[in-house]
Amino acid sequence: MQTIRDVVARHKAGEAIGITSVCSAHPLVIEATLRHADRRATPIVLIEATSNQVNQDGGYTGMVPSEFRDFVHGIAERAGFAADRIVLGGDHLGPNAWTRLPAAEAMAKAEVMVADYVGAGFRKIHLDCSMSCADDPVPLPERTIADRAATLCAAAERAHDGSPDDAPVYVIGTEVPVPGGAAEDLHELALTTPEDALATVALHRRLFADKGLAAAWERVIATVVQPGVEFDHEKVLDYRPDKAVALSRAIEGDERIVYEAHSTDYQTAPALAALVRDHFAILKVGPGVTFALREALWALDAIEAELIDAAERANLRAVTLGRMQAEPANWQRYYHAAGDDLERQLQYSLSDRIRYYWPDAEIVAAQERLFANLRATPPSLPLVSQYLPIAYAAVRDGRATLDPIDLIVAHVGATLDAYHGACHPHD
Template identity: 65%
Template sequence: MQVLLDLIARHTSGHAVGVTSICSAHPLVIEAALHHAQRTGQDLVLFEATCNQVNQDGGYTGMTPADFVAFVHGIARRVGFDASRIALGGDHLGPNPWTTLEASAAMDKAEVMVAAYVAAGFRKIHLDCSMACAGDAEPLPEAQIVQRAVRLARAAEAAWQQAGGEAPVYVIGTEVPVPGGATEAIEGLAVTTPEAALATIEAHRVAFVEAGLEAAWRRVVASVVQPGVEFDHHSVIDYAPDKAVALSRSITTVPNMVFEAHSTDYQTRDALAALVRDHFAILKVGPGLTFALREALWALDAIEREWIEPARQARLREVVLQRLHAEPGHWRRYYHGQGHALNIDLQYSLSDRIRYYWPDARIEQARLQLFDNLRRDPPPISLVSQFLPHALHALRTGTATLDPQSLAMAHVSAVLDEYHHACHDQDRS
């Protein structure tokens, strides 16, 4: 993936540039990101899928890697976006979906998954074998984590040799918590020590070289660390640059590599810019975007209640809550409140477990009805101003229309603007 290699080279040569990694499978988020890229003239849009979300067994989206590529490219064709400007990544690729199996079986499936990702056209591959499988010691020793990552790198390289096209780039390391997010409130957060970060990189380098994967190692562009950013249900730990000075400086001793920061959702504009400046140049965001989409949908629901006669209302919010209570599988481990407190978590938790429910047929039917109602009877801009001020600004400046889908995407784009500022506006070259 030469465009990403070039960006990392620019960053390591002294330019405060980065890239936003959009971790969402929601079609409206993907479309919003493509429109945003068109508006801002970006050369590259990076979408990533996780191992739990997309794999050879379908993941929780029901999509294989090839399905996800077709899904994203289909949206791009519909909106007139050049697919050659889209990069696709696989996040936390490893045995995580199959940790109930013995390690040998889980790693066999992880190899198949990584090969399927590369064969489908994914070219940014995060190798994460940090999770213990059935029968493993806990925590898993780093030497074992590294050897498993090398095994998956070998599978990825073989798949690329067979598929052709651009060579994949790799990301190593992991952060805390593991994929899926924290299940409890955050009480404290330790920044990765420079010693630990450099030891992880060196252990992988040695293992890659010993496995005859020197060429692949030259395409390892980043290592995942914890710079001190995280969120739980109702709070955010903001990036504090003074606490990450030593970690930030440590990566400058490693040629052609940067850090990748996960869980950057809900960070402030200045914090995101500081992360990129401090060499956390790949910013992962996912729940923060679907949270913004939920905000927009709730706002449109409120507009409908003000504007559309009751008999015609879709009542999307009511339908969603009904389905959340009827099917608690995606949130039961995360939310422990009762009654009103539970309903607050279900709707407004920053963890945004509600994102797993948007494909539900009844919810989608209600969303379509809501959009249809507001298309048949467009609301006055004063109501848009009341409930969707970011979208109103986009409407007034010509980057959105009064169509409800356009308004929702404009609200999501306001979040993407913060990331674009962090990754692009600091480049003064």
């Protein structure tokens, strides 16, 4: 995928330029991402699906890779966004969805998944075999992780039958934060040491060569490390450049590889810019944008309560909380409060486990009714200012209408603005 390789090459040549990776399967988040890219004239948009969201078994979205591709391209078509500006990526591709199985079985399924991603046109592939399967030791030895990553790379290479310029690019690395944020109360994180970061790269390079993947190694663009950023339910650990000086400098000796930073959600705009400057040039964001989506939906729910008779309201917030309580599987491992405290966690935790519930049929119906109500009775500017001040500014500037989707897109766009500013500091 030459477009991404070109951005990485520019960064390695000294430009403080980066790439934002939006990891979400929510149609409104994807639409907001594409419309934001049009507004900011961003040349390419990177949208990634994770292995538990999308796989050959459907994942929690119910989509296989080709269906997710068509889903994203359908949103792009409706938004008037050119599909050739979209790069699709696969995040945490490995045995993560099947760790209950013995390693051989889990890896066999992971090979099918990676091949399906590449066959469907995904061109940025994060090879993540850091998790232990049913018959594995805990923790998994570094060499086993790297060897399995090389095995999956071989499956990806076999699945690609296009031109060399369109061949997949790869991300490696074993210090991968927990998807969706930490479940425990955080205080401080240990950064990846420079020695460990370089050793990971060297080990993968050697094992790729052993499996005849030297050509694929030339397309490894990044390695995942821990720069000291994370979030839990209520706190954010901010990037501290002074603590990451040695780690940042360590990758400067590699002519092609940058760092990929996960869990950058909720970092401040200056922190994001510092991450890119310090060679954490690929910034992943997922819960941060769906958290903004939930903020906007709750604000619209509050506006509805001001405008619509009680008998006609969609009551999206109440419907969503009811469905979460009725189907707790997606949050009960992470939230351990009770009563009012639990209700607050369900709604406001920075890990945003609520994102798993938006496809629920009852919630979708309530959202559609909410939108219909607010289209039939549009909110006044003062109401928008009260509950969605960022979107109010967009309406006043002529960048948004009072349509509920426009208001949501404007609100989510403020989160994306911080990432754009970090990755394109001269725009």
